[in-house]
Amino acid sequence: MTANPKSNSGNFFEDFKPGDTLIHATPQTVTEGDLALYRALTGSRYAQYSSAEFAKAAGLPGLCADPLHAFHIVFGKSVPDVSLNAVANLGYADGRILRPVLPGDTLRAESQVIGVKENSSGKTGVVWVRTKGVNQRREEVMSFVRWVMVNKRDAASPAPEEVVPQLPEAVSPQDLTGYPEMKSWPFAQAGSRHVYEDYTVGERINHINGMTIQEAEHQITTRLYQNTAKVHFDFHSQKESRFGKRLIYGGVVISIARSLAFNGLENTGQVLAINAGTHVGPLFAWDTIYAWSEVLDKAELTETAGALRLRLVAVKDQNPGAFAYKDAAGKYAEGVLLDFDYWAAIPRAR
Template sequence: MSASVKSSPGKFFEDFRPGETLIHPTPQTVTEGDLALYRALTGGRYAQYSSAEFARASGLPGLCVDPLHAFHIVFGKTVPDISLNAVANLGYADGRILRPVLPGDTLRATSDVIGVKENSNGKTGVVWVRTRGLNQRGEEVMTFVRWVMVNKRHAGSPAPETVVPDLPAAVAASDLTGFPEMETWYFAQSGSRHVYEDYEVGEKISHIDGMTIQEAEHQIATRLYQNTAKVHFDYHGQKESRFGKRLVYGGVVISIARSLAFNGLANAGQILAINAGSHAGPLFAWDTIYAWSEVLDKAELSETCGALRLRLVAVKDADPGAFLYKDADGKYDARVLLDFDYWAAIPRAR
C-alpha cells in the first residue's frame, strides 16, 4: 500500500513567486497567561506592559500585549509558509505598529512575496515578504517587511527571476501612529525620571545587565509564538547543519535585549515602528546576551509624547560598555548578535 501524503515539507526557494499572497494558519487568541509567560521568558519590566492601572493612566486602553510579543506571534504565523526551510532570518524593514493588542484579541497574518534572489552558491536564495498582522475585526495591528535565506529543494532547479524590493531606510517620524497621550506618567512606578528632553542624538547607553540563555527557555519562547522553524527545535536534524546544533530564534535575542534596555530606557517601553534589523551573528544555548543603545534621532509627537529613534545592539559574552559594533570596513564585530533600529514613545517633560 502506498504512503498517503498529507503533510507538507514547507516551501523551498524555487517555490516563491513575487506577487503571490500567502494566507497563514493558525489564528491565535492572546491571553493574560501568554503575557505572564512572555514576561517570565524575557524579564520584561516596562511599567505599561506590567500594570493595567499604569497602562490606562498613561493613555493605553488597558494592559496590552507588548508590541514585540505581538510581532513574534504574527511572525510565527508566517514560518510554515515562508521559513520552515530557512537557513536564517536576515533582517527587517518598514515595520509599523498600528494599534494596541489586548488580551482576548485574536491575531492572524497574511504575507505578500515582494522579492526573490538566488544566492551565488546555487543552493539557497533570499525571499522578501511584506507581512500584515490583523485582529479579529480585520483591522491591521502591524505590518513589516522581512527577508530570509531559504534552502533550494534541488540545487539544479531553475530560480525565479530576481526581484529586489526598494525599502525605506526608516519609517518617517511623521508616519508614526498609535502613540498615546502620556498626560499622566507615574515616574516613581516606571523606574526612571528620564524623559524625552533628557536624551541627546548620538548618546550611547550601556544597559549593564546580562542574561544567559538555556535550551529549554529559548524553545519555550519560540513555541509560545507557534514558530516551527526546524533550526530552533530539531537537534538531530541540525547535527549536519553549518553550526551542528540548534540556533536560538532571533526574536528571542530582540526581546531579551529590549528587556535589558529597561536599565537606561525605562520610560521608552512602547515600540512604534521597526526601521531596520539585522541578525549579525548566531546565538546558542549558554551564551549570555548583553545590550547597548544609541539615540539616532528624536521627534516631538505631541505636547505630552515624544519619540526616540534607537539603535539597539545585542552582543554575546562581551562588555556592553565597550559598545562593540562594526570595524572601519563596516563588518560587524564577531560578538555582535543584533542590530535593531526602532522608534519608541517616551513622555515629554511636564
C-alpha cells in the same frame, strides 16, 4: 519511511513568486497568561506592560501585549509558509505598529511575496515578504517586511527573474501611530524620571545587565509564538548543519535585549516602528546576552509625547560598552548578535 503527501514540508525557494499572497494558518487568541509568560521568559519590566492601572493612566485601553510580543506572534504564523526551510532570517524593515493588542484579541497573519534573488551558490535564495497581522475586527495591527535565506528544493532548478524591493531607510516620524498620549505618567512607578528632553542624538547607553539563555527557556519562548522552524527545535536534523546544534530564534535576542534596555530607557516601552534589523551572529544555549543603545534621532509627537529612534545592539559573552561593534570597513565584530533600529514613544517634560 517517506513523508506522507498530506504533510506540509514547507515552501522552498522555487515556490516563491513575487505577487503571491500567503494566508497563514492558526489564528491565535492572546490571553493574560500569554502576557505573564512573555514577562517571565524575557524579564521585561516596562510599567505599561506590567500594570493595567499604569497602562490606563498612560492612555492605553488597558494591559496590552508588548508590541514585540505581538510581533513575534504574527511572525510565528508566517514561519510554516515562509521560513520552514530557511537557512537564516536575515533582516527586517518598514515595520509599523498600528494599534494595541489586548487579551481577548485574536491575531491572524498573511504575507505577500515582494522579492526573490537566487544566491551565487545556486543552492539557496533570498525571499522578501511583507507580512501583516490582523485582529478579529479585521483591523490591521501591524505590518513589516522581512527577508530570509531559503534552501532550494533542487539546485538544478533555473534561477528566477531577480526582484529586489526598494525599502525605506526608516519609517517617517509622520507615519508613527498607535502611541498613547502619555498625559499621566507616574515616573516613580515607571522607574525613571528621564524624559524625551533628557536624551541627545548620538548618545550611547550601556545597559550593563546580562541574561544567560538556557535550552528550555528558548524552546518555550519559540513555542509561545508557534514558530515551527526546524533550526530551533529539531536537534537531530541540525547535527549535520553548519553549527551542529539548535540555533536560538532571533526574536528571543530582540526581546531580551529590549528587556535589558529597560536599564537606561525605562520610559520607552512603547515600540512604534521597526526601521531595520539584522541578525548578525548566532546565539546558543548557555550564551549570555548584553546590550547597548544609541539615540539615532528624535521626533516630537504631541505636547506630552515624543519618539526616540534607537539602535539596539546585542552582543554575547562580553561587556557591550568595551569594544567597537563594527570596524572601519563596516564589518561587525565577533560576538555581535543583533543590530536593531526602531522608534519608541517616550513622555515629554511636564
